[in-house]
Amino acid sequence: MCGLVGFLYNKYKVDSEISSQLLSMTRSISHRGPDDDGFWIDEKSRVALGHRRLSVLDLSSAGHQPMHSKSGRYVIAFNGEIYNHLSLRETLDSVSNNAIEWIGHSDTETLLSCFETWGIDVTLEKISGMYSIALYDTKHDSLYLIRDRMGEKPLYYGWSGDVFLFSSELKPLKKFHGFSGEIDRNVLALFLKYDYVPSPYSIYKGIKKLPQGSYVKISMANNSWSREYIQDPNYYWSMSDIAQSGKGAKRFKGSDKDAIQKLDDLLSKSIKQQMISDVPLGAFLSGGIDSSVVASLMQKQSNNKIKTFTIGFKEKQYNEAEYAKKVALHLGTDHTELYITPEQAIDVISRLPKIYDEPFADSSQIPTFLVSEMTKQHVTVSLSGDGGDELFGGYNRYFMANRAWTKIEKIPFTIRKLISKGITLLSPKIWDCLINIAFKFLPSSFKMSHPGDKIYKFSRMLTSNNIYDVYDGLVSHWS
Template identity: 35%
Template sequence: MCGISGELQFHDGPARDAAVIDHISALMARRGPDDAGLWRDADHVWLAFRRLAILDLSPAGHQPMLTADGRYALVFNGEVYNFAELRGELERRGVAFRSSGDTEVVLQALVHWGTSALDRFNGMFALAFYDRRERAMLLARDHAGIKPIYYLLGDDGLFFASQYDQILAHPWRAGLPVSADGLALYLRLGYIPAPQAILERTHMLEPGSWLRVTAEGRVNRGVYYAFPVFQPPDLRGEAAHEAVAAAVAAAVKRQMISDVPLGAFLSGGIDSPLVAAKMQAAADRPVRAYTIGSAGSPFDESAAAAAYAGALGLDHVLEQFTPDQALDWLDDVVAACGEPFADHSIFPTLMVSQLARRDMTVALSGDGGDELFWGYAERFGSILRRAAEFREPYWLRSARAGVRRVADGGDEHRYLRWPTIGDWQRGKHSLILPETLAAVFVEPPPWPTGVTLYDYDGWQPDATAQWLRWNEFTGHLAKVLLKVDRAGMANSLEVRVPLLDREVIAVAARVDWRSCLDLRDGRGKLPLRRALGRHIGAQTQAKRGFQIPMAEWFRGPLHVVFGDVLLGRDELLGLPLNRPALERLLADHTTGREDLSRSLWSLLSLGLWNDRHLEPAMAGRPV
């Protein structure tokens, strides 16, 4: 796991100042504390690298890595777990290797197979591959979006980086306005999905895609992998459970390859205990597993995690946190998020990453199970149980019954009146209610017309279930993976996600949703539960994960912070603020009238990001 950045200039001009490159590279130092590298091609190209050494710890793994003839150069962040098989195939084609890790395999695969090599990689990665003869830069990202890569494509050239604060630190950022679309997405979803970003002309590369840019300014794009919106299932019941269990076991074993110590995150749920169980089954000594507890709060899952650890024979490390630690972690959270981000579960993810990094360099996590196997039972179930209500066109339903509520009765949805299942799903993922958004901002930016993530007007249960799974995988999972990457990399920890292995995804796409989700008792992820049941008897039934008492924090330590950051300003990222509405929002939460912690954190996080990252960049100060 590493950090990468680089630049391709379109016009002849002065070489990029070394001090600028050094500063941009230093911003990603935590991604790679073990080594640093820089390569230049004349005055118009440079590639920078920071290394977290995992495979081939020798100098042979140094990057940027060039081919023997010097034509091709690569910077690569991530791991390709099937590199040994690819290496064997390339060796049979006459390729001689100088190193034992996966970086050189990725380099040679791109040389010999071009962009078709990307679909052969089973791993997590973001990469930049430069062809000196063609003067062309190729950027690519893994199939699920586990590793991020941002880029700025302007009149002067292409700049890319692992972190968005590096985009802010580049001279080409000067004068770029805030993107209304990027801001609109953040204010509703709490993150900015690819390919959008918070500033105009900047982007995040989409999962499973590539971008090729030449020094003449020619741009080509391609998609090598897309999760299916609908694939007719052919795995059901016991056959589905057997196939999933086998795929997960193989993926975990595949992702345990490492030349440094590795362990596991352990929650009180299903997914990370399953990963830990498969690790222990493949290991010859107790696997060390890490848990963060919340000191007796209703969200504390440390007892369940400890029970799992005892039953599985894990070497369990548990640490509790208390409400007074919120302020201690606030700076770390803001520093880790180079772009606006409002998933407050990054707090415990940072904590458990720091805990694991004390004696590990790699940790395996259970992320991805909910999205692949219909694990958000309440969210999926509330829609699927009422899907038939959307059989008639909305205009006909409205004419018959007037505009009626089609929410599931949850407090956070009671004002929503959505015309389609897609809109209903969007409402479930909105962190700030529409009326709150309209009250707090004088003129909030509208939902971008070109963003089709929630465009769905069907009703048939099978198609709807498949679309909901696709939507969670494409949308919500992107936010989860950004959180995990930022928290892990802030602690120089590589976090692997074996449930997003290509083989597991391929099997999951074949499974009938009814073999994963029981609408009667509200349980999802049935194949994963069955697989875990082979290792342990008792399981938790509720959806669990590392959580924090954010509602309590906003009635405690974050109450003052919110006032200091937001209540004294007239605008936020150029949007005029209605301060009385902000004050009412905070008061309604503080008095217990409503739990508005999601809205409050979305706004506070944006204000903190603005003050920590955007304002210094706009003023020309170091980020």
């Protein structure tokens, strides 16, 4: 991963203060890009860009950022990877009659040429990848902040006085002189409800996350940067729109066998694109379906043994390393595993605030960090199966919400409310005790973990007004 920072300013006491601020902000994300750093300041337009680079494609200085386009119109600070940049280069060469003189083979250079040739909106339709982009248009004195379709790469932005700040992380914003860092208590309440800070909010008042599949544009007016001239996020891609189109005219009409083959083709193509790299790469492997499929398709398209990584625990209920080892043996990968002690896991806790910029209550953050730390000793890039459950509906809540609501909505609301109140008269722990007693007299297929929590979620479902309230109740940890 790389990292970007920057700001738009209206006045400074001395020019050296601008450089000092930019250097401090950029250094605070050095962990995102250990290979190189770069800075660009335009004193006329009062724009400052900083970049930290992790070299993945084109390890030479030709990939240095911030990078200028061929004409000099655009300046970019880019974090991520454009998976189809090689095919885009072929298209650019074709439409320009090979007039583009390429300096290197980085996807950043390709991306800049796309913006010069097709503009912002058409380029965003054509590119495939994960990215956060700060693009400055010197011709129109406009800054574009762009985030990828799925929101894989983070990008924060907001105002500190009359200075507009943006960054891949919150840490650089805290380095900016005068940044208040005031906690947004309304957002804190959302964190307690969902166990994370949802987009477009951040934990700091006045700072937002750029939503996935969108960009914001801010233009200079009357020779100054102002809150009045920043547009609301413009969505160039919407997952809900794609899902709706899949239910309509674009619905797949083949057989089950055709669907399996189509899915295999799509996944194989995606994996192949993401394996394009000038540095060693591997895969996280847990032994589950998602990571196993990714590792399998990687091995299928590799002439050598791919490197796979997993961590294990001595506690059987948490240990997935045994499954991962079996999958690795079956696929023939070069497998590395590391068994973690409770002490090692506890030691990570004090480091979490430096790893994650804002509150994040998913316990998986500890093993994720540990497996990443181990993997970094062997490869630079690692693919994973994260997001598979979300994409393919692997969690119960995706089908439970609709199934439950079709029955619940038939019960009068007053009765539902009374039942819900009755349920919450007992705490989840008491429900656990009572139900566990009942489980002793029932077949093992009826048993479940944390039944009290599930009953409380059901009580929230009973007071719902629509299907969206039902789903919100299922993903909420506090009400």
